[in-house]
Amino acid sequence: MPGKLQVTVAKDAGFCFGVRDAIEKARETAEKFGKVYMLGNIVHNERAVADLEKRDVRVVKSLSEATDAPVLFRAHGTVPELWEHAKEQGVEIVDATCPLVYEIHHEIKKLHESGRRIFIVGDHGHDEVVAIQAQVPDATVISTPAEARAIGRVKKAGIVSQSTQMIENVQEIINILMMQVFDLKFVNTICFPTRRNQDQIKELAAVNDVMIVVGSYTSANTKRLVSVAKKLNSKTYQVESAADVKNEWFEGAEKVGVSAGASSPDDLIEEVVERIREL
Numbered sequence: 001m002p003g004k005l006q007v008t009v010a011k012d013a014g015f016c017f018g019v020r021d022a023i024e025k026a027r028e029t030a031e032k033f034g035k036v037y038m039l040g041n042i043v044h045n046e047r048a049v050a051d052l053e054k055r056d057v058r059v060v061k062s063l064s065e066a067t068d069a070p071v072l073f074r075a076h077g078t079v080p081e082l083w084e085h086a087k088e089q090g091v092e093i094v095d096a097t098c099p100l101v102y103e104i105h106h107e108i109k110k111l112h113e114s115g116r117r118i119f120i121v122g123d124h125g126h127d128e129v130v131a132i133q134a135q136v137p138d139a140t141v142i143s144t145p146a147e148a149r150a151i152g153r154v155k156k157a158g159i160v161s162q163s164t165q166m167i168e169n170v171q172e173i174i175n176i177l178m179m180q181v182f183d184l185k186f187v188n189t190i191c192f193p194t195r196r197n198q199d200q201i202k203e204l205a206a207v208n209d210v211m212i213v214v215g216s217y218t219s220a221n222t223k224r225l226v227s228v229a230k231k232l233n234s235k236t237y238q239v240e241s242a243a244d245v246k247n248e249w250f251e252g253a254e255k256v257g258v259s260a261g262a263s264s265p266d267d268l269i270e271e272v273v274e275r276i277r278e279l
């Protein structure tokens, strides 16, 4: 087996442009002001967070802890209430909200203004979903087909989705709602980097003997990618770092596909690829 493994890495694996830009803004602000605060982690990846901490990017729980430097609002959006608090307290804000997240906020407001009942296909409690939900009164989050069925009959509904949803999950939920909603308008707000990442992982999982997905166990997006790859290739494994890669996974294998969640930094992906190539 040594030297025979052919490794193909998904072209756009890892950070999406929204997260890359947010990290860049955090670094620049920390350099300019000595430090920058964030309410929660910028990405669901321990390595990326530790790297930012070294660069004086500090995670705090509330705005009141951030008195001596600007606060960065993260890529996946922030509830309006926090924007108002920041303004009242005179906190300087660096807005790193992804333009594609702002587009979801815009679409959900339009749907609400047209008199529709609002649904969001997304993960309960996820920061992006919480901020989308806060843009309008009474939006309901649906995360599973069972939750969609429980909605019952609705006359007029508008639906958006969290940017990182699996297309299959959204399709299944929309199919159910179509049977229950008389006048339904769905705006597909899964962002294009997510769609591209999902497409590439499906292609790689189908043509390789083994599929490796790099990402933290705390990342919902990575979990979804692993499950989609597993359906196409039972020899799919998730790793958090190069140390997790196990020799026995590659017995008899010739081709390996590698992809990563949207929160996995490039150097981590490279380390995993390096480790597989060494086998």
Ligand code: SF4
Pocket: 016, 017, 018, 019, 075, 076, 098, 099, 100, 101, 163, 164, 191, 192, 193, 194, 262
């Ligand atoms: S996943 Fe999509 S919407 Fe979210 S930050 Fe990245 S590019 Fe923007």
